[in-house]
Amino acid sequence: MIQEDSERLTYSIIGTGALGGTYGIKLANAGSTVHFLAHNDYFYIKENGLRLDSVDGNIHLKDVLVFKESIDLPRSDVVCICLKTTQNMQLEAMLKPLVRQDTVLLTLQNGLGIEEELQSMFPQAIVAGGLCYLGANKVGKGHIRHEALGQIVLGVLHPERDSTAAMRIIADLKRAGIAIEFAEDLIKERWKKLMWNIPFNGFSVILNSATDKIIMNSGMKQLCRELMQELIVGAGACGYRIENEYADELIRLTEKLVPYKTSMMMDFENKRHMEIQYMFRIPLKKAKERGVLMEKVQLLEAILSFIDTSMVD
C-alpha cells in the first residue's frame, strides 16, 4: 500500500545483482528506505555492505538492510523484481508474503508478458514495469560496476488507475539521479524494446559477437532490419502500432553504440540459462494467437533453444 503520509516510498529489491544492485544502491544512497534480498552474497553484504562503482560516481553503502529469504523482508510499498526471468517460476512463492492491497510490483526484467503474469498471480497488486537501458555487471560479492547508460522507461499495466503510483516511483528514482521517463503505453514500449533485444541478443549469442561486429556486417544488418520488421507486424497484430521508421532509428543507434555485449551474451558466456521464454517465446505466442507467424524470430528461437539445451549437457 502506498503510504500517502510519507513523501518517499519504501522499496524491496528482489535480486541484488547488477540490475537490482545499481538501482537499489542509488535509491538508498539518495535517502530512500531500501531492503535488499540476497542469497549467495547475504553474509558478505551484511558484513561489508554494497559497493557500486558507477560512471555517475562511486557509492559504498555500509549498513545495508539485507535479507536472505523473502519472508523476512519488511513490508515495502514497492517490490522491485530484478531477477533474471529464467527464475520466474519461483516468483509466485517469493512474492506471496510481500504483496498486500496496492503493493506495487515493479518488474525491471527483460521481455514480454511478465506484467500480465504478475497481475494474474496477484490481482490485489499494482503492476508496474520498467525497461532498463543499463550497462552494469556484478564484479564480485556485493560489488557492482555500472559502466554505461542507466535510464529507465517506466509504466504501469493499468495507467488509468495506477499512474499516481508510477509518478511517485519516478520522483524517487529522479531524486536518486536515475534518468527516467514515463511510458504511457508500457506494453508497446516492451514490443519496441524487443525490436532491439531479439536481433541483437539473439545474434550476439549465435555469432559470439558484440553489437558492433553484427551491425557492421551488411548481411547481418539487413537481417536485423527484417527481424525488426517482423516484430512491427507482430506488435501491430497485438494492437501496438509502431512506425517503420523506428527500425531505422534502432539501426542508426546501434551503429553509433560502443561495442556492446548483450545481456544474453553475458548469460551465455557465464553459462547461465538464457532468457528465451520472455524475450522470444511469449512474443511469438502472442503474435501467433493473432495470426502472425514471425518466422525469422522463430528461427532464432529454435537456434537459441538448442544452444541453451546443449549448454547444460
Place this chain on the structure above:
Amino acid sequence: MIQEDSERLTYSIIGTGALGGTYGIKLANAGSTVHFLAHNDYFYIKENGLRLDSVDGNIHLKDVLVFKESIDLPRSDVVCICLKTTQNMQLEAMLKPLVRQDTVLLTLQNGLGIEEELQSMFPQAIVAGGLCYLGANKVGKGHIRHEALGQIVLGVLHPERDSTAAMRIIADLKRAGIAIEFAEDLIKERWKKLMWNIPFNGFSVILNSATDKIIMNSGMKQLCRELMQELIVGAGACGYRIENEYADELIRLTEKLVPYKTSMMMDFENKRHMEIQYMFRIPLKKAKERGVLMEKVQLLEAILSFIDTSMVD
C-alpha cells in the same frame, strides 16, 4: 575426346584430397589409368604412393602418376574436379590446358550452378556432375580414410547428347567397386541434395553439432523441414518438381544416420573457408530470379557468411 578404341577411359583427378583420393585410388586400383594432381603432397606421393584405408578394403597404390601443375597432366578423357568449390575461381586457368573437344569435365563438388559455369567456360567440353555421398577424410600426406558410404549419383548437363559418355564413366566406376547411379536429371538431383546440405551443413556449423543432435531436437527438426520446404518451392520455380514426401524421407534418413559431421563442419573446424557460394548463394539467386525468396535459407546464408568472414580475422 572419348577414345572409342579402348574400353576404358583415362582420368585426371584435380585435387587429391579425401574425395579425389578415394575415387581416384579405387579407379587406379581397378586398372584404369589415373593421373593425380597434387600440390602440397606431390613429393610425398611421388615417393611413397597413395594409401586408402577403406571400409571396402585397404589399397596401397605404389606407382602413382602424380603431377604438380595441371599443365603437366597428360591428356585424359575425363577430368574429375575434386577441389573444394571455394577454389573454383582458379578452375578456368587450371582446366584450360586439359580441355579438348569432347573432354569430359566431371565435377564431384557440392552445390548448384557448377556445371553451367564449366560449360560456359568450355563450350567444347562434355560437362558431367556427380553427387557424392561419401564419408572420408584425409588423415595424412597421401593418406585417405574412407569411413562410410561412397555412392555417386552421376549425370550430364546435356543428357540427350552426352549420355553415352556418362555410361562409360559409370562402367569404369562400377568396375572399381563404386556404387553408382545414373541421374536422368542432374540439376534436379542437385536441388534434392541441397535439401539435405543446406539445413544440415548450415546448422552443424551454427550449432557446432553433428547431425544426430540436430535431428533429435524437435525445434531444429521442424526448422530443417521448413528449410527443405523452401527449397522445394525454390526448385519448383526453377522447373524442378520435387515431391513434399522427399523432405519426410530425408528427415527419416537423417534420424537413422550415425552421428555425422558435415563437410562444412569439417571445413569450419579446420579453419577452411566454407562452401557458401555454391551451396547457398547460387540457389538463393536462382530462386530469386524466378521470384521466390527463400527467406530461411537467406538467414542461414547471412549467419554463415558472418562466421566465414570472422574466421579469417
